[in-house]
Amino acid sequence: MTYPALTRAKSTAAAIFLVATLGLTACGPSTSNFPGQPTGTGGPNNPTGERQRESIFGEEGLKLFGGSSDDAAGSGIGVNSFLWRASLDTISFMPLASADPFGGVIITDWYRDPNAENERFKITVYILDRRLRADGVKVAVFRQARDERGDWADARVAPATALQIENAILVRARQLRINTIEASERR
Structure with a gap:
């Protein structure tokens, strides 16, 4: 050059x-x-x-070990802590494949009931809100059954199954919230 x-x-x-x-x-x-x-x-x-104050973690920043006393969700996770704990309690009999407390997604691995060896289930729980609300949780249930060759094939799930699990999670979340309120009043 x-x-x-x-x-x-x-x-x-x-x-x-x-x-x-x-x-x-x-x-x-x-x-x-x-x-x-x-x-x-x-x-x-x-x-x-x-x-x-700008933050890549949103308006409230990143809270790992709890938040302020006026925090509606009651914890430093990204979703409602009562729904999160209730979801884990409700599906605790199933093996976990993944759990993301910031994104609010819990995915189980396949579970076979010892009394029904020819079918297995998998559940995904989505926690959609930081508030304890009836529409703050969504459950997807997947089912597989053995075909005549012994291979696993997708099978239909009764529509009420996911709704029953969602209701069980909501009942447990309410119990956890009531227990927390009662414990704080005793102090």
Whole structure:
């Protein structure tokens, strides 16, 4: 590469660096005036001008060992702790394949009842809310039965099965919540 070509390459690289730096600087918090706001207090991304703590873990941040006393969910996990514990209690007879307390998903491995050797079940529990609500839990039940060759084949599950498990989880969650309230009142 010749000296003039090298100089042009350096100039081009410096120009690209300058444009990138200015572009990234423009992504910072705005101190410009937004219509209806006093000068320097807001911007298009913050019309009220309030300083907010930003976190990649959401509004409440990451809580590993509990939260504040006014935490509606009662724990530092990502879902309602009563629904979480009730779900684990309700399906405790089945082997767990996966449990994600931040995403609210519990997946069991296949379970065979000793009294029914030709069928097996698998359950996935989805906890959908941080509040203890009837629609805060969803259960999916999968069933397989042995065919005439002895292989496992997907089989139909009675529609009421998932609903019965959801109701059992909700009853247990309410019991856990009542026990927690009574224990805190005794202190």
